[in-house]
Amino acid sequence: MKKRLGIISLFVILFIAFIVVWNISYQAGREEAYVPVEAKSSVDLIPSESGVFERSEYALDYANMPVDINHERSLNNYYDNRAFHGAPPSIPHPVEDECNMGDNACLKCHQNGGYVEKFKAYTPVTPHPEMINCRQCHVPQHTDKLFKGTNFYKAEAPKVGVNSALQGSPPVIPHQVQMHENCLSCHAGPSAPREIRVSHPERINCRQCHVPNNKEVKDIGIFKRANHEIQ
Numbered sequence: 666m667k668k669r670l671g672i673i674s675l676f677v678i679l680f681i682a683f684i685v686v687w688n689i690s691y692q693a694g695r696e697e698a699y700v701p702v703e704a705k706s707s708v709d710l711i712p713s714e715s716g717v718f719e720r721s722e723y724a725l726d727y728a729n730m731p732v733d734i735n736h737e738r739s740l741n742n743y744y745d746n747r748a749f750h751g752a753p754p755s756i757p758h759p760v761e762d763e764c765n766m767g768d769n770a771c772l773k774c775h776q777n778g779g780y781v782e783k784f785k786a787y788t789p790v791t792p793h794p795e796m797i798n799c800r801q802c803h804v805p806q807h808t809d810k811l812f813k814g815t816n817f818y819k820a821e822a823p824k825v826g827v828n829s830a831l832q833g834s835p836p837v838i839p840h841q842v843q844m845h846e847n848c849l850s851c852h853a854g855p856s857a858p859r860e861i862r863v864s865h866p867e868r869i870n871c872r873q874c875h876v877p878n879n880k881e882v883k884d885i886g887i888f889k890r891a892n893h894e895i896q
């Protein structure tokens with residue numbers, strides 16, 4: 666009798682435990698999916714300029730980083746890999762899984778950069794880690810010559826070192842700002858082309874001093890001084 670009571674109460678306990686566990690998991694399943702939005706900054710940012718701060722946590726590291734001159738890029742290599750100024754560069758290295766659209770397979774190297782022994786180069790940091798379909802725009806190189814001659818030629822890229830109004834004043838930004846909001850990704854660190862590596866990554870708020878080049882050039886014809894006309 667005692668044994669039977671023992672078995673019955675064991676089953677009763679198991680049944681109650683089942684109801685409790687099932688109830689908890691059922692309630693958990695009904696909870697709304699909620700991803701807390703992290704407050705990134707305590708100061709209000711101008712939305713169109715907020716990209717400037719995307720890598721500013723690394724600004725001091727960039728300022729203190731030694732330069733590895735044997736493996737640095739120049740603007741010539743930089744332009745070489747683009748069909749025209751501002752075009753997405755092609756992928757100059759092998760891509761293992763041809764079906765892979767990108768995501769972490771690319772970001773594990775391109776999110777923060779770093780030296781890759783296999784390619785003997787520093788990884789350029791992507792200015793847009795949030796656009797995870799990398800291969801929608803970046804394609805591997807399969808050939809380095811044209812299939813057929815064409816008369817297409819690249820429009821010239823803006824010159825560097827000639828963009829300041831006065832000697833020592835901050836140069837204007839000669840390129841478009843769209844898709845270029847994250848300044849430090851291209852202008853700082855060992856993968857930045859030597860001609861555009863910024864001497865002051867730690868100043869952080871780049872667009873406080875550097876403004877886009879929206880100068881309009883008007884044709885004024887032949888300039889004549891007005892007082893020459895006076896008889």
Ligand code: HEC
Nearest residue numbers: 746754755756767770771774781784786787788789799803
């Ligand atoms: C093992 C690390 C690694 C992985 C993974 C990787 N890359 Fe790269 N990537 C590099 C390195 C290093 C370079 C620089 C190569 C050079 O300069 O010769 C580079 C260069 C590039 C460039 C040329 C950038 C420029 O300014 O010319 C593009 C575009 C690129 N990778 C896209 C991708 C995409 C898309 C993926 C994912 C399918 C990917 N990479 C995966 C390390 C990596």
Ligand code: HEC
Nearest residue numbers: 751752753767771775789790791794796797798799802851
């Ligand atoms: C909507 C198209 C698009 C997508 C998607 C995209 N890119 Fe780009 N990417 C561009 C363009 C355009 C540029 C060239 C900007 C320039 O040189 O003016 C660029 C530049 C780059 C560069 C060169 C930066 C440098 O300093 O040389 C790297 C590296 C890169 N992208 C990696 C990636 C990776 C990794 C992904 C996926 C996480 C990705 N891109 C997704 C269009 C795209």
Ligand code: HEC
Nearest residue numbers: 792822825826828836837838840845846847848851871875
């Ligand atoms: C995709 C990479 C990339 C990003 C992101 C980028 N730049 Fe540039 N920047 C360049 C290149 C390449 C040049 C050289 C001229 C050209 O090709 O347009 C340049 C040139 C400049 C120059 C002129 C330098 C000189 O000596 O004349 C300034 C200033 C500048 N950029 C500021 C900025 C600021 C500020 C940001 C952020 C809002 C930014 N750039 C984002 C690639 C980039």
Ligand code: HEC
Nearest residue numbers: 833834835836848852861863864866868869870871873874
């Ligand atoms: C307080 C103003 C100020 C801020 C903020 C600032 N710059 Fe500059 N920048 C200058 C001045 C001034 C020069 C010209 C330096 C010279 O001619 O010696 C310059 C020059 C440059 C150049 C040309 C190359 C060089 O280093 O001389 C680049 C590229 C550049 N800045 C990018 C940036 C980027 C990217 C940021 C954000 C991390 C930034 N700047 C923040 C004032 C500023």
